[in-house]
Structure formats: C-alpha cells, structure tokens
Amino acid sequence: MRLRGVGYVVASLPLPGKEQAKLERTQGNQAGGAGARGGCVELTNHSPSTIAAVTRGRNACTCKDAAVKLTVIGCSPAWPNPGGAQSGYLVESEQSLLLDCGPGVLSRLREQTGAWPEAWPEPDSIAITHFHLDHWGDLVPWVWGWIHANGLGGNHDRPELWVPPNGKQRLEVFGSELGFPDMFERVFRISEYAPGVPFTTAGHTITAARMPHYTVESYGFRVSANGSTLAYSGDSAPGQHLSDLARDVDLFVCEATLSTGDRDGEPRGHLSLDEAQEAFEGSGARRLLITHRPSELDTPAHFELASDGLVLEIL
Numbered sequence: 001m002r003l004r005g006v007g008y009v010v011a012s013l014p015l016p017g018k019e020q021a022k023l024e025r026t027q028g029n030q031a032g033g034a035g036a037r038g039g040c041v042e043l044t045n046h047s048p049s050t051i052a053a054v055t056r057g058r059n060a061c062t063c064k065d066a067a068v069k070l071t072v073i074g075c076s077p078a079w080p081n082p083g084g085a086q087s088g089y090l091v092e093s094e095q096s097l098l099l100d101c102g103p104g105v106l107s108r109l110r111e112q113t114g115a116w117p118e119a120w121p122e123p124d125s126i127a128i129t130h131f132h133l134d135h136w137g138d139l140v141p142w143v144w145g146w147i148h149a150n151g152l153g154g155n156h157d158r159p160e161l162w163v164p165p166n167g168k169q170r171l172e173v174f175g176s177e178l179g180f181p182d183m184f185e186r187v188f189r190i191s192e193y194a195p196g197v198p199f200t201t202a203g204h205t206i207t208a209a210r211m212p213h214y215t216v217e218s219y220g221f222r223v224s225a226n227g228s229t230l231a232y233s234g235d236s237a238p239g240q241h242l243s244d245l246a247r248d249v250d251l252f253v254c255e256a257t258l259s260t261g262d263r264d265g266e267p268r269g270h271l272s273l274d275e276a277q278e279a280f281e282g283s284g285a286r287r288l289l290i291t292h293r294p295s296e297l298d299t300p301a302h303f304e305l306a307s308d309g310l311v312l313e314i315l
C-alpha cells in the first residue's frame with residue numbers, strides 16, 4: 001500500500017558518519033549553534049511512491065540503506081497549530097511503530113493509506129507517552145472506524161497498544177464514558193510498559209523513562225532498531241532526566257512548548273527552546289529535532305524544527 005495523498009514536504013537528511021556528526025556538533029556548539037546538522041541538507045518534494053504507507057509488517061520502510069525512518073505525522077503542541085495535527089511520530093524499520101496518537105493523526109494516516117475499509121491504517125504497534133489528550137485522543141475515533149471496517153467479532157489482526165502503568169484501567173474508565181468499557185480492547189492488543197524495563201514491539205526495543213510533567217504520569221521513550229536509536233521526550237519539565245533519556249542517541253526529538261521557562265506552571269511541565277538545547281548538549285546525542293512547538297513562537301533557523309510530514313532517515 002502506498003501513499004495516495006500529495007503535498008507532503010519531505011526533508012531527507014542523510015546523516016554523516018557518527019564521528020563527523022559529533023565533530024560538527026562540537027563546532028556548532030562552539031559557535032553558539034543548536035542541534036547537529038548533516039553536511040548535505042536537502043529539502044525536496046518526494047514523489048508519493050517513494051514513501052511507504054502505514055502497512056503492517058511488509059515494506060514498512062522503503063528508505064534505501066536506512067536503519068530507521070521517522071515520519072512526523074503531527075507535531076502541534078497541546079493546541080493545534082493552523083492546519084496541523086497533534087503528537088504522532090511514525091518510526092519504521094522492518095515494521096512500523098507509532099509514538100503517540102493525538103487529534104489529527106488518524107486523518108493524516110488515512111491520507112496515506114487510502115479508502116476505508118480496505119486500507120485502514122495498520123501500524124504494527126502504537127505506544128503512548130501519557131494520557132493528555134493531545135497524545136492519545138485519536139485512539140477514540142480509531143476505535144469507531146476500525147469497528148465499522150471490521151465489525152465487533154472475528155479474529156482480525158489488532159495492532160499492539162503500549163500504555164503507561166495502570167493504562168488498561170484508565171482506558172476502561174475512558175471507554176465507559178466515551179462508548180463502552182472494553183472499546184479499546186476490542187481494537188488493540190493492550191499492554192502496559194514499566195519504567196526502565198525495555199520491551200520489544202514491532203521489531204523496536206523501547207525503554208520508557210518517567211518524565212516530570214505537571215502532576216501527570218508521563219514518559220519519554222528510547223527507541224532502538226537496526227543499530228539506530230532515537231529518543232522522544234514526550235512532554236517534560238527540564239532536568240537531567242532528559243539528557244539521560246537521550247544519552248548518545250542518533251536523534252533526539254524534544255519538545256519546546258514555551259517561550260521561556262518562567263511562563264510554565266508549578267510544578268513545571270514543559271520546556272523552552274533553551275532548556276531543550278541544554279538537555280541536548282548534556283546528552284551526547286548527535287542531532288536535535290525540536291517539536292511540540294507553537295507556530296506563534298520564534299524558532300531561530302539554526303534549530304531543526306519538526307513539521308507535519310517531515311521524514312528523516314536515521315542512518
């Protein structure tokens with residue numbers, strides 16, 4: 001199954017060798033720069049046929065020689081940027097893994113997979129960082145569309161869904177309010193991850209680390225496959241935990257919701273751009289991708305900023 005929609009702007013940024021990247025980052029830091037940036041940066045409109053759709057198992061990644069491909073499905077903060085989708089990051093190696101599923105993400109995935117019911121999005125697995133709506137809300141319409149396509153019975157191959165501790169019970173409560181108690185279990189094979197305990201799903205190894213995010217139980221992920229590792233902050237207050245999460249990864253996808261840290265609540269729950277940069281510098285990560293950023297805020301050009309539809313090949 002291939003992308004049918006057009007208009008995705010794809011930044012295909014082959015990374016240089018690890019040593020060269022570290023050198024470039026050091027030089028960039030010395031010059032007051034932001035994240036590591038590859039030497040050959042190319043911004044291009046890919047033909048839809050070059051991008052794999054969200055297809056379970058086979059042909060999940062068509063990137064030549066790419067260990068892992070990351071597609072930013074949606075990168076808006078807790079409110080949508082104009083025309084934007086909220087949190088959703090598709091990680092593909094041999095299989096596909098969706099990190100978070102906020103409002104607008106399902107619509108974007110459906111643009112890729114085509115008409116219902118034959119082509120309902122089929123990631124092999126979905127992992128949710130926390131239960132703020134902008135990170136999981138589209139699981140609700142996902143249930144309704146999937147049931148329309150497949151019915152309530154049968155042995156359809158359901159995607160895995162990994163949720164924080166006690167997430168099964170929380171989904172049952174949400175289901176009781178929004179539909180029926182086992183509505184999510186009907187559609188997803190639900191498991192709960194545990195802090196610091198690696199688990200494998202869709203061919204990717206994930207370790208979830210607790211992130212401070214106001215009073216909400218929230219996690220960041222380290223995701224590894226085929227020798228490449230990315231870290232995803234989810235939503236987080238500043239601190240050493242972020243650098244630990246992203247220690248020596250190939251790509252650090254880090255939120256920067258705030259203009260300045262003093263605009264946050266108490267306890268803290270989000271990052272400013274400076275705080276994201278500080279976490280990156282302390283991590284040894286090769287490359288920083290800023291996300292969850294309101295479009296109203298300035299982002300200096302030396303930061304690499306996520307946009308919906310952005311595709312990165314992590315070599």
Ligand SMILES: [Zn+2]
Pocket residue numbers: 077078087132134135235292
């Ligand atoms: Zn959020």
